[in-house]
Amino acid sequence: MSNAPHQNPALLDVSEVSKAFGSVEVLRSVSLKVTRGEVVTVIGPSGSGKTTLLRCVNFLESYDSGSIRIDGKEVGYRETGTRQRRSERDLAAMRAETGMVFQSFNLFPHLTAAGNIMLGLRKVRGKSNAEARTIAEHWLGRVGLAHKADSLPAELSGGQQQRVGIARAVAMEPKILLLDEITSALDPELVGEVLEVVRSLAEDGMTMLMVTHEMAFARDASSRIVFMADGGVSAVGPPAEILAAGFDNERLRSFLARFRASHF
Amino acid sequence: MGYTLNFNLIWRHFDKLWGGLLLSLELAVISIAIGIVIGLVLAVWYVSAGRAVRTIIAAYVEFIRNVPLILLVYLVFYGLPTVVDIAYSAQTSFVATLSLYSGAYLVEVFRSGLEAVPRGQLDAGKAIGLTPWQRLLHVRLPTMLRITLPALSNTFISLFKDTSVASVISVPELTYGAQWINFNTFRIVEVYLVVTAMYLLTGYALLFALRLVERRFKAAR
Numbered sequence: 156m157s158n159a160p161h162q163n164p165a166l167l168d169v170s171e172v173s174k175a176f177g178s179v180e181v182l183r184s185v186s187l188k189v190t191r192g193e194v195v196t197v198i199g200p201s202g203s204g205k206t207t208l209l210r211c212v213n214f215l216e217s218y219d220s221g222s223i224r225i226d227g228k229e230v231g232y233r234e235t236g237t238r239q240r241r242s243e244r245d246l247a248a249m250r251a252e253t254g255m256v257f258q259s260f261n262l263f264p265h266l267t268a269a270g271n272i273m274l275g276l277r278k279v280r281g282k283s284n285a286e287a288r289t290i291a292e293h294w295l296g297r298v299g300l301a302h303k304a305d306s307l308p309a310e311l312s313g314g315q316q317q318r319v320g321i322a323r324a325v326a327m328e329p330k331i332l333l334l335d336e337i338t339s340a341l342d343p344e345l346v347g348e349v350l351e352v353v354r355s356l357a358e359d360g361m362t363m364l365m366v367t368h369e370m371a372f373a374r375d376a377s378s379r380i381v382f383m384a385d386g387g388v389s390a391v392g393p394p395a396e397i398l399a400a401g402f403d404n405e406r407l408r409s410f411l412a413r414f415r416a417s418h419f
Numbered sequence: 420m421g422y423t424l425n426f427n428l429i430w431r432h433f434d435k436l437w438g439g440l441l442l443s444l445e446l447a448v449i450s451i452a453i454g455i456v457i458g459l460v461l462a463v464w465y466v467s468a469g470r471a472v473r474t475i476i477a478a479y480v481e482f483i484r485n486v487p488l489i490l491l492v493y494l495v496f497y498g499l500p501t502v503v504d505i506a507y508s509a510q511t512s513f514v515a516t517l518s519l520y521s522g523a524y525l526v527e528v529f530r531s532g533l534e535a536v537p538r539g540q541l542d543a544g545k546a547i548g549l550t551p552w553q554r555l556l557h558v559r560l561p562t563m564l565r566i567t568l569p570a571l572s573n574t575f576i577s578l579f580k581d582t583s584v585a586s587v588i589s590v591p592e593l594t595y596g597a598q599w600i601n602f603n604t605f606r607i608v609e610v611y612l613v614v615t616a617m618y619l620l621t622g623y624a625l626l627f628a629l630r631l632v633e634r635r636f637k638a639a640r
Contacts, residue, residue, distance in 0.1 A: 215542055243551050251548025261539035265561040274557055275547035327547055 166191045166362055167331055172211060172221035181207045183386040194363045196373040199383035200410055205366040209333050213253040214246055225252060225330060251279050254324030258336040260316040262308040268295060268319045269304040272326045294322035298352050314345030321352050334365035374398055382407050428604040429613050439596030440617055446514060446592060447579040453518035458525025466533050483523035488584050492516050496588045513585040521578050532567035533559060565636055572629035576622055593617060
């Protein structure tokens with residue numbers, strides 16, 4: 156066994172996942188692997204299924220066929236041969252293994268910054284109040300908000316709220332972090348502070364799957380870029396290759412051209 | 420005309436009014452407390468239940484909202500004991516009626532509040548691995564309560580006024596006290612002036628206190 160060739164098993168294995176909302180196919184047989192420590196960025200025009208794909212990974216959305224495995228374990232359905240949705244309790248336990256950061260932050264408005272981070276630690280991880288507080292303060296420090304531990308979300312700027320959102324997700328020590336257009340709702344001058352946090356997490360080896368429109372960030376921070384169009388994976392490769400203007404993919408070329416036209 | 424206002428007789432019997440006011444407040448507080456429990460349980464049940472349960476809850480709400488309170492009071496106090504073999508005091512009967520009455524209104528208040536909790540917050544609760552029950556308790560209910568607090572205090576104030584209906588089954592609350600003084604002194608203008616002032620002042624005091632509470636919660640938004 157020890158002589159077996161080195162294999163890097165996928166931490167996240169999305170295999171031929173399809174999903175339709177009524178007659179609209181939002182995901183068409185999407186396959187995608189993310190290995191431990193990798194940062195994979197999903198780009199593509201709006202309506203191409205990027206966000207839906209991300210939301211399937213922690214089963215905020217169900218999928219019609221195919222499988223999504225994290226560490227070899229099927230996410231949303233029981234592994235009994237018949238396709239049967241997991242119990243709510245199982246789903247909750249599975250979701251605790253993934254972290255998610257949302258475009259609209261989605262902080263709990265009645266809890267302080269620390270309280271937002273502590274809720275999952277206490278109720279899901281079973282930490283004591285004091286333990287949870289220590290962990291929350293550690294992560295707030297990491298995102299540069301140690302002084303805002305007792306502030307309510309309404310008292311924080313968008314960039315600060317989003318950094319709390321990131322801290323809330325990573326404090327749970329997820330196997331993989333899902334980032335869903337996390338800078339899209341921010342004023343341009345606040346984008347940098349949030350991306351800086353993501354960059355430092357990447358340096359720590361956090362496995363991430365992110366949807367973003369920040370091309371420069373995608374180029375610098377990702378190990379691979381996935382280009383989605385019309386619900387399918389249209390191109391995958393290292394950033395330099397995908398973002399090179401001459402890549403042999405008509406759709407990708409026109410997406411990048413339109414993107415450059417609107418952003419520069 | 421030649422009618423001169425004379426409040427002396429009213430002040431002599433003021434204990435009837437004071438005691439009546441306290442009882443009115445007591446009836447309102449107990450009824451809204453029970454009403455909140457009914458409203459919460461049914462609203463939570465409603466938003467998570469299937470069609471059959473929803474229909475039954477909706478029927479209860481519609482029935483209560485479309486029947487005058489005074490009829491409900493008669494039905495429970497006079498009607499029910501003749502059909503089923505139970506006995507209760509007028510006061511108990513009224514509290515039961517007003518609780519069911521406020522419960523029906525609060526189901527609607529809480530249901531719309533629960534549905535107004537932003538989807539994103541529930542997603543965030545799911546994403547950190549909270550079970551449905553934990554999401555309800557720690558995410559949905561706290562936000563819902565903040566949303567519904569103004570409607571809740573309005574309901575309480577109108578419930579306080581509705582306690583006057585209890586006079587028709589001789590529960591000695593404020594309006595009944597006024598009637599008693601009226602029958603015994605014939606000072607009809609004076610007594611109803613005083614009682615109106617008492618309802619008004621108490622209503623405003625409650626409103627003021629509840630708005631303070633709301634502001635505290637709003638600050639914590």
